Amino acid sequence: MTVIIAFLANVLVAIAKTVAAVLTSSASMVAEAAHSWADAGNEIFLLIADRRGAKAKDDRHPLGYGRAAFVWSLIAAFGIFTAGSIVSIMHGVQELAETGPVESPGIAYTVLGIAFVLEGASFTQALVRSRRLARERGSSTWDYVLGTSDTTLRAVFFEDMAALIGLVLAGGAIVLHQITGVAAWDAVGSILVGILLGVVAVILIGRNIAFLVGTNATPELRNRVGRALLTSPQVQRVTYLHIEYVGPNRLFLVAEVDLTGDAREHDVASRLREIERQIEAHPVVETVVLSLSVDDEASLDFGEDATAATV
Incomplete structure (x- = not known):
């Protein structure tokens, strides 16, 4: 249910960001729209991961279907890299040479603010749960999230954290564009969002591969x-x-x-x-x-x- 709610929220946020990107012609808003659409698509893969991984073991799979969750989560991580990171970086590079004022910046700020509240609420839930589980195991929250076999929890944690940082980067880039009149700042914001998504994708890909090929228990x-x-x-x-x-x-x-x-x-x-x-x-x-x-x-x-x- 949590994944479904996150999917619906990401779709609404992605639509709002897309409209804002069209109205403002902001490269950073384009990057954020790509980010949200990538997250929405990833929620579908995470939902499939939960469903497939929860199937009971049978004669053909005596150890169960749990590793299917790692496979679908790996596909979701590649989605972040391709649909989010690469698109954002390429669009930012293309916009570096553009000039001109920010169009309707109020729309961008409003959409970014609403998105920050929604993403913040989702991240808070993931953070509270991660902290509780980390305390039960005598671990730090960061170490627990990186090391846990709960691939859905890790994906939601990192995606929401990246979403919040990305919103700050996009908002800051639009502010600098508006103040200086230099559109390159907006393009740099798009590139930074893409790099952020790339880092998150690499982390998630690496952890899922580790569990697929076999990782030592702590x-x-x-x-x-x-x-x-x-x-x-x-x-x-x-x-x-x-x-x-x-x-x-x-x-x-x-x-x-x-x-x-x-x-x-x-x-x-x-x-x-x-x-x-x-x-x-x-x-x-x-x-x-x-x-x-x-x-x-x-x-x-x-x-x-x-x-x-x-x-």
Whole structure:
């Protein structure tokens, strides 16, 4: 629902900016219009990402469809780069040689002000949520947003942040154009907006590629998972642990454990399956594969306070 509301808001803002760009002949407003249309298109891809990534696992996809979210988010990031960044930079370069006064600057300021309020409200929501989740994980907000597997949250956070900065750049460029009468300032504003979008696109593309090809879990997550395994009364120690993201907030775990006691092979297999089912009941765990440790393998250290840890 949040993505749908953001899409409708971006469409309305994009229409208003387009009209303002036509009436004012401002290169910065053209860049902002391209920015908003790119954001509106990206919301569609993010909606598809959420829907495709949420599909339940089946025989053909035993680890689920979560990685589809990274694929569609990657497509959305390329949309920012092509429809937003390149268009804005090219138009700004073409307008560098233009001269003349700003036409109807009041229209541009009004549209930019309304857009700033709407984008600010959306960014505030993303910021509040990110801060809350970062505090829960003992991380800074910036590190959490960059590192989270929640690709939609990261995209909304960066897009809204870029939108606010872009509005300030566009407004400042129009002010300088109006004061000095030099249209190059307006063109520079368009170029700066394009560069900003390019930087955001590169960040989002890089993070989605990292999750698609496989990225290491943070030491904090690894320790939480390891300590959670050790909370089971049937697990004596853990000698191997592999954690892989198979979607936004979806984990695939492989571990070698040493069980308590010295039960028969049949009983051991049953106990392993029981522990796997218990772990898979956690909402962020897609699949777990457990096997037995070898006696001479060293135990992994997951820090202190093992009994208090949760995934």
